[in-house]
Amino acid sequence: MMSDSIDRQRVPEPLESLSSTDLYIDGEWVPASGATTLETIDPATEKPIASVAAAQADDVDTAVAAARRAFSDWRDVDPAERGRIVHRIGRLIRDHCDELAALESLDQGKPLSQARSDIIGAAEYFEYYAGAADKLEGRSIPVGPDGVDYTVREPYGVSAQIIPWNFPANIFARGVAPALVAGNATVVKPAEQTPLSALRLAELCTEAGVPDGVVNVVPGYGEPAGQALAEHEDVDQVTFTGSVPTGQRIMETAAETVTPVTLELGGKNPAIVFPDADLEAAAESIATGIFTNAGQICSAADRVVVHESVRDELVDELVDHAASLSIGPGRNDPDVGPVVSADHLEKVTSYIEAGTDGGASVETGGEALDRDGYFVEPTIFTDVDPEMQIAREEIFGPVLSVLTFGDEADAIELANDSEYGLTAGVFTADISRAHRLVRELEAGNVYVNQWFGDMNRTPFGGYKHSGIGREKGIEALDSYLQTKNVAIDLE
Numbered sequence: 001m002m003s004d005s006i007d008r009q010r011v012p013e014p015l016e017s018l019s020s021t022d023l024y025i026d027g028e029w030v031p032a033s034g035a036t037t038l039e040t041i042d043p044a045t046e047k048p049i050a051s052v053a054a055a056q057a058d059d060v061d062t063a064v065a066a067a068r069r070a071f072s073d074w075r076d077v078d079p080a081e082r083g084r085i086v087h088r089i090g091r092l093i094r095d096h097c098d099e100l101a102a103l104e105s106l107d108q109g110k111p112l113s114q115a116r117s118d119i120i121g122a123a124e125y126f127e128y129y130a131g132a133a134d135k136l137e138g139r140s141i142p143v144g145p146d147g148v149d150y151t152v153r154e155p156y157g158v159s160a161q162i163i164p165w166n167f168p169a170n171i172f173a174r175g176v177a178p179a180l181v182a183g184n185a186t187v188v189k190p191a192e193q194t195p196l197s198a199l200r201l202a203e204l205c206t207e208a209g210v211p212d213g214v215v216n217v218v219p220g221y222g223e224p225a226g227q228a229l230a231e232h233e234d235v236d237q238v239t240f241t242g243s244v245p246t247g248q249r250i251m252e253t254a255a256e257t258v259t260p261v262t263l264e265l266g267g268k269n270p271a272i273v274f275p276d277a278d279l280e281a282a283a284e285s286i287a288t289g290i291f292t293n294a295g296q297i298c299s300a301a302d303r304v305v306v307h308e309s310v311r312d313e314l315v316d317e318l319v320d321h322a323a324s325l326s327i328g329p330g331r332n333d334p335d336v337g338p339v340v341s342a343d344h345l346e347k348v349t350s351y352i353e354a355g356t357d358g359g360a361s362v363e364t365g366g367e368a369l370d371r372d373g374y375f376v377e378p379t380i381f382t383d384v385d386p387e388m389q390i391a392r393e394e395i396f397g398p399v400l401s402v403l404t405f406g407d408e409a410d411a412i413e414l415a416n417d418s419e420y421g422l423t424a425g426v427f428t429a430d431i432s433r434a435h436r437l438v439r440e441l442e443a444g445n446v447y448v449n450q451w452f453g454d455m456n457r458t459p460f461g462g463y464k465h466s467g468i469g470r471e472k473g474i475e476a477l478d479s480y481l482q483t484k485n486v487a488i489d490l491e
């Protein structure tokens with residue numbers, strides 16, 4: 001049964017799959033306190049898709065209480081059984097891939113095939129972590145004949161997941177899968193711009209056999225819903241992905257209750273191109289790195305740092321790529337969809353203006369499209385000074401800044417001259433040089449002769465202001481487990 005709040009006249013197919021747009025707490029759909037709602041907008045048309053319950057602080061309280069109650073049984077489920085349940089979530093996501101992708105594309109704006117790959121990636125998180133459920137072993141530590149000492153890895157309890165709008169379903173899975181496998185219960189707050197896929201995923205978790213209360217979803221605004229979650233006394237761990245200022249705020253808030261946080265806060269990621277690189281291949285990787293998801297990716301290749309001798313050739317290749325990309329509504333599966341919201345379009349275009357005003361040259365693009373929807377052309381800037389805003393700040397749109405270097409030391413200095421340190425790429429045919437740079441680059445993820453080299457099984461996270469802790473891979477489980485050391489006197 002679809003919620004009455006959905007306007008049936010405008011309902012595209014994807015919404016048929018969604019039972020409700022209320023809050024999902026303790027396995028039930030419930031309206032927000034005071035029946036407060038928010039409108040989620042189709043960024044390709046600027047039209048409302050649905051009104052969705054907007055959680056208030058007391059709804060967050062109810063969700064956290066449900067998670068707390070559910071936790072005590074969930075942690076006691078045989079780990080192998082927990083693994084089977086989590087694996088079933090992955091299978092159900094695969095079974096419902098087209099429907100979830102359509103929902104994600106509608107709500108977020110991304111091209112359908114990119115949404116599909118996000119959804120398959122989401123399924124893979126559940127499948128990957130499911131296999132770890134019965135392998136979360138402790139250690140035994142030799143203390144001599146008179147004692148026994150061993151460690152146990154225990155779940156924290158209630159894990160809060162505060163999700164951004166760029167990969168709503170995929171980042172839900174990235175956090176919820178390891179949290180569940182480790183035996184935690186979760187309360188998820190999706191971004192106000194993109195609440196829909198999380199609601200559907202919560203329902204699939206229940207269908208897979210996750211007990212009521214173990215996965216709760218409370219759409220709402222950062223204030224009050226996100227804030228209430230971050231400061232809740234009964235939340236034991238917070239995972240956040242988003243901007244640096246909000247991440248700092250969450251860390252301050254969590255300090256009050258001494259709650260551990262995992263933060264993934266974006267980047268300004270350099271792609272360093274040496275003259276000996278295969279320039280055509282480098283340009284292709286970089287174009288994928290900056291224009292996928294309309295550039296709204298924390299690990300996007302948003303800064304090219306290229307040797308001056310090959311700058312023109314590389315820029316020509318990049319411009320050819322950018323100019324060949326199709327732009328349109330996600331449902332038509334173009335190369336580039338709209339950006340997520342009117343506010344975000346405004347932010348991206350104001351960076352483009354700042355670049356032009358500052359004296360950088362637009363090689364291609366540079367304009368928002370004169371049509372409904374939040375479309376902006378793939379844009380490439382050259383003559384970018386390292387001090388310009390477009391060289392330093394995360395634009396989070398399809399906007400690439402090209403800087404040049406003279407020698408290797410220069411390249412490293414330019415690449416590291418950033419408050420961020422999430423990803424970096426090196427394009428070169430010289431394996432020794434590649435390894436030298438891998439060592440020097442201040443980034444949690446370094447790609448060599450490719451971009452987006454990470455997979456579900458590889459650890460991902462930032463140096464410097466790009467974050468704390470690691471997501472993905474086995475390492476992510478460390479965020480969801482605390483160590484208990486047991487010391488026994490045998491005398």
Ligand code: NAP
Nearest residue numbers: 163164191192220221222226227242243246265266298396
């Ligand atoms: P944001 O404020 O960091 O939002 C991320 C999440 O945090 C959303 O769910 C947001 O809720 C929530 N939130 C906001 N204030 C909060 C608070 N005081 N306590 C707890 N949670 C809170 O990011 P944004 O404003 O959507 O985007 C701004 C910029 O952040 C982007 O332009 C981009 O540069 C960067 N960003 C980075 C990533 C990444 O992957 N690292 C992802 C998205 C954005 P609401 O959305 O409901 O307000």
Ligand code: MG
Nearest residue numbers: 040041107193
């Ligand atoms: Mg939306």
